[in-house]
Amino acid sequence: MSHMGYRCLMAVDREQVLRSAAALLTRKSTATMDEVARAAGISRATLHRHFAGRDALVRALEALGLAECEAAVETARLDDGPAAGAVRRLVREIEPAAGLLAFLYTENQLFEGEEQNEGWARLDARLTALFRRGQESGEFRIDLTPVWLTEALYGLLASGAWAVTEGRVARNDFTHLIVELLLGGALRREES
Amino acid sequence: MSHMGYRCLMAVDREQVLRSAAALLTRKSTATMDEVARAAGISRATLHRHFAGRDALVRALEALGLAECEAAVETARLDDGPAAGAVRRLVREIEPAAGLLAFLYTENQLFEGEEQNEGWARLDARLTALFRRGQESGEFRIDLTPVWLTEALYGLLASGAWAVTEGRVARNDFTHLIVELLLGGALRREES
DNA sequence: CCAGTGTGAGACAAAGATGTCTCACATGGG
């Protein structure tokens, strides 16, 4: 954040490279550095100049995904109003990062080394707290644990993103389908 | 199928090898053939005698997972009784294969070549038909498409299996958590 | 115009995974 501008216009957009890398790796998690570079429209040498190696690239993707999730959590104001509305806002805000999140979710090798997981643990705690708040306010069922609801949200975001890229569901329906399915299960059904 | 028996007791159990391979690859999708072999308690040479290569191993895992899913579908009798009960029976029957299914679900590279996907397309059709039947009978909501419900079921099975291996949810709760979340969203809520 | 910076293309060695081979050993059946 110290010097935002590039002196030379030829400089590649680091974030855009990460975007295309995420899009490619979501589809083909074993993609080569060369494939990643070509997908980003740059050469392997340039890719290597910006990310020391494959590990560094994945770490950068992890940091980006985490930052986007935290930004979405921030924007969604999880502590305001009914928990159901907070979940809806959260899914809407997190939608652009769903593809990246799906890749990171399957890249469970990251979690073997326990380094960056502090950030994910904090995110998990935020989401779990949201679902617990919904339970305590009487909005959500109590037989589905907050931890499971958090995991289920991740799973639905991943499968939703994948279904969108496969063309099985329309991109515009993404938020609606996920929220309705998740909340329909999490919301306590009013007995007739 | 020509000669079922082994003449020598030293023969490895092909299915057990596939089981351990699935368990390992679910956790670490980039595991080496050597790691797979050691996880199965055999040598790399023996593993290579039974599966010509890594591709053949993954294909065998795909065939196994597909066979188990089809068996679960068969046992669950999806066409009998209310669709909700059919979904519950399906998840219960498919639970043992959830880990393997999670691995195959993320191994989307398989679907680039369009060879084995005929079997998966048939399975998808069965599940989609079940959800459609639930909609037509008035049990399920109509704003969630059968295709999305099928994808969501896959996603929940995957995240559920992963949560179990991570110790975040108890194995005994697996079926209940998935079915309740999925059906709670798929079942039409009775308006008060 | 000219220096500086970033990039693309390609060569190169190193590391890792894979596929194949040989040899020794153990077990079970004839």
Add this chain to the structure above:
DNA sequence: CCCATGTGAGACATCTTTGTCTCACACTGG
């Protein structure tokens, strides 16, 4: 007892990917 079968261990070449390097080129700013 002895042979056949299946296995484990290891060596080996091959292939792919990776990481690093050099060189030439394009564009920008002074």
